[in-house]
Amino acid sequence: MTPLLETRGLTANYGDFRALFGVDITVQPGETVAIIGANGAGKTTLLRAIAGVLRSAPAQVLHHGAPIGALPADQVMQRGISMVPEGRRLFPSLSVEENLLIGGQTRRAKGPWSLATVYDLFPILRERRHSPGTALSGGQQQMVAIGRALMANPELMLCDEISLGLAPVVIRDIYAALPQIKAGGASLVIVEQDIAQALRVADRVYCLMEGRVTLTGRPADITRDAIHAAYFGAPA
Amino acid sequence: MIGVDTIVQGVLLGGLYALFAAGLSLVFGIMRLVNLAHGDLIVMGAYLILILVTLSGLNPFLAALVAAPLMFGLGWGLQRLVLNRTLGKDILPPLLVTFGLSIALQNALLEGFSADSRKISAGGLETASADLGIVTVGVMPLLTFASAIAVIVGLNALFYRTALGRAFRAVSDDPVTASLMGIRPAHVFAMATGVAMLVVTVAALYFGMRANFDPAIGPARLIYAFEAVIIGGLGSLWGTLAGGIIIGVAQTVGAAVNPEWQILAGHVAFLLVLLVRPRGLFPRAVD
Ligand SMILES: Nc1ncnc2c1ncn2[C@@H]1O[C@H](COP(=O)(O)OP(=O)(O)OP(=O)(O)O)[C@@H](O)[C@H]1O
Ligand SMILES: [Mg+2]
Numbered sequence: 001m002t003p004l005l006e007t008r009g010l011t012a013n014y015g016d017f018r019a020l021f022g023v024d025i026t027v028q029p030g031e032t033v034a035i036i037g038a039n040g041a042g043k044t045t046l047l048r049a050i051a052g053v054l055r056s057a058p059a060q061v062l063h064h065g066a067p068i069g070a071l072p073a074d075q076v077m078q079r080g081i082s083m084v085p086e087g088r089r090l091f092p093s094l095s096v097e098e099n100l101l102i103g104g105q106t107r108r109a110k111g112p113w114s115l116a117t118v119y120d121l122f123p124i125l126r127e128r129r130h131s132p133g134t135a136l137s138g139g140q141q142q143m144v145a146i147g148r149a150l151m152a153n154p155e156l157m158l159c160d161e162i163s164l165g166l167a168p169v170v171i172r173d174i175y176a177a178l179p180q181i182k183a184g185g186a187s188l189v190i191v192e193q194d195i196a197q198a199l200r201v202a203d204r205v206y207c208l209m210e211g212r213v214t215l216t217g218r219p220a221d222i223t224r225d226a227i228h229a230a231y232f233g234a235p236a
Numbered sequence: 237m238i239g240v241d242t243i244v245q246g247v248l249l250g251g252l253y254a255l256f257a258a259g260l261s262l263v264f265g266i267m268r269l270v271n272l273a274h275g276d277l278i279v280m281g282a283y284l285i286l287i288l289v290t291l292s293g294l295n296p297f298l299a300a301l302v303a304a305p306l307m308f309g310l311g312w313g314l315q316r317l318v319l320n321r322t323l324g325k326d327i328l329p330p331l332l333v334t335f336g337l338s339i340a341l342q343n344a345l346l347e348g349f350s351a352d353s354r355k356i357s358a359g360g361l362e363t364a365s366a367d368l369g370i371v372t373v374g375v376m377p378l379l380t381f382a383s384a385i386a387v388i389v390g391l392n393a394l395f396y397r398t399a400l401g402r403a404f405r406a407v408s409d410d411p412v413t414a415s416l417m418g419i420r421p422a423h424v425f426a427m428a429t430g431v432a433m434l435v436v437t438v439a440a441l442y443f444g445m446r447a448n449f450d451p452a453i454g455p456a457r458l459i460y461a462f463e464a465v466i467i468g469g470l471g472s473l474w475g476t477l478a479g480g481i482i483i484g485v486a487q488t489v490g491a492a493v494n495p496e497w498q499i500l501a502g503h504v505a506f507l508l509v510l511l512v513r514p515r516g517l518f519p520r521a522v523d
Contacts, residue, residue: 053412073415082416089413093405102406105399106418152418 004029004187005156006062012049019045021211032188034202036195038231041208043191044086047158051083052076078107080155084162088145090133097129099144104151111153112184118147121177139170160191175201195227209233241371246488248373250481251381255439256461257476258387259432265471266408266428267323269330273338275458280341281307281440282449283349286356296356300441304434311433315426345451356444380442387435388473404428467509469516478517482509
């Protein structure tokens with residue numbers, strides 16, 4: 001089966017600094033893939049390269065086998081790959097509802113997600129719909145960022161640290177939405193610093209260190225020691 | 237003497253300045269681009285309307301309607317082919333390029349139309365007046381002012397009630413994240429400049445009907461537009477109208493005191509407002 005998404009020898013640079021050194025990952029339809037790794041490992045860079053914010057050689061990113069590595073972000077999104085960016089990045093000039101609407105205004109794919117169903121998923125957003133997006137609490141902002149990505153009815157959703165800086169109860173609420181999102185037909189790539197959380201939700205895990213994949217596997221097959229080694233580069 | 241009459245004249249004059257300034261304000265608000273050729277584009281629009289009126293005998297208002305889509309296309313292309321390439325962290329390239337464009341436009345107009353001053357004839361409208369009860373004002377200034385209000389109401393509706401307006405605001409906030417929404421900033425900027433050129437067409441219509449113009453007059457007119465935008469608060473359209481009115485009133489009041497003070501009074505008002513409110517009257521919350 002052709003994977004939904006595949007990176008082959010993906011490299012990425014910031015000026016002279018190389019952040020990714022030939023990263024290979026695959027995402028099969030329906031899968032939830034977690035990317036873990038220490039600060040600065042290149043997790044965000046990987047998502048940005050997939051999303052087209054950072055361009056790469058065409059064949060370094062394949063979507064259903066088609067080379068998309070050189071496409072700009074707006075065209076990658078049109079193909080059904082949405083991003084929940086690191087730091088949420090809501091638009092300060094837009095209300096909560098407008099932030100959601102803008103997520104689906106350029107791509108109206110068939111699927112379960114609309115304003116109404118996003119509000120059903122995160123009811124608090126319906127109450128705050130007219131507030132400026134950035135006036136919400138961190139957790140609510142994260143819900144807007146997720147809802148905004150869902151509005152396009154994506155085939156693949158890239159989530160960058162959706163639990164970062166949030167209280168445990170809020171994290172639980174947000175992760176509780178994932179099964180419904182998967183049921184809606186989206187495959188997920190989740191960047192997560194909380195390893196336990198990542199192992200709980202993921203079908204497969206990749207660990208990055210200094211721009212390289214150092215560990216791949218199913219959560220059940222991965223030992224703590226292997227993760228520790230993959231994270232820090234030395235056996236525990 | 238300075239009476240109600242003087243003030244009303246000034247307010248109405250402010251409408252003209254707001255029309256000059258609205259396109260500038262729109263473009264600056266969305267892409268932080270200061271278009272130094274804005275005044276010359278207005279002059280070019282006036283020539284375009286003049287040609288259409290002369291060739292086809294159309295009424296100037298209808299001619300402006302015909303000119304509008306051409307101007308939109310021109311703005312779209314200008315942004316797409318030239319100005320988008322100048323945008324970036326450095327604010328100097330767009331200034332240099334639009335300054336160059338200003339000079340090129342003036343020279344092209346000079347080649348095409350000579351240095352003679354022209355005017356778009358509006359027939360009886362030019363001298364018609366309306367009795368507002370307390371004062372009698374010219375119909376032309378009144379129409380200008382009403383058009384300025386209509387333009388601002390229209391632009392605000394576009395900005396706050398349409399998907400395109402949402403894209404304008406999103407791209408202005410954060411172009412990278414906007415691109416993750418499937419929005420192409422280059423395209424949105426081109427639409428914005430296209431819309432700004434529609435406003436330029438309206439400004440050109442009244443500009444060309446109300447006074448003589450020649451190819452070199454753009455920069456002088458641009459000054460008032462700049463002042464209106466800046467004292468209004470960058471990026472706020474109602475602020476731009478307020479700014480235009482302040483300059484207009486200062487000019488008519490100045491002229492009433494001493495005819496030689498008209499222009500000076502406008503500039504003094506500009507400086508005074510900036511002294512008191514360095515960020516303008518209605519600064520944007522996020523900058
Ligand atoms: N805009 C940038 N310019 C230059 N270097 C950058 C830039 N963004 C990231 N880097 C560098 O690239 C490397 C990978 O960064 P990246 O943000 O992808 O890491 P990360 O795994 O997402 O880390 P974190 O867990 O802190 O989010 C780091 O060394 C970082 O310093
Ligand atoms: Mg990161």
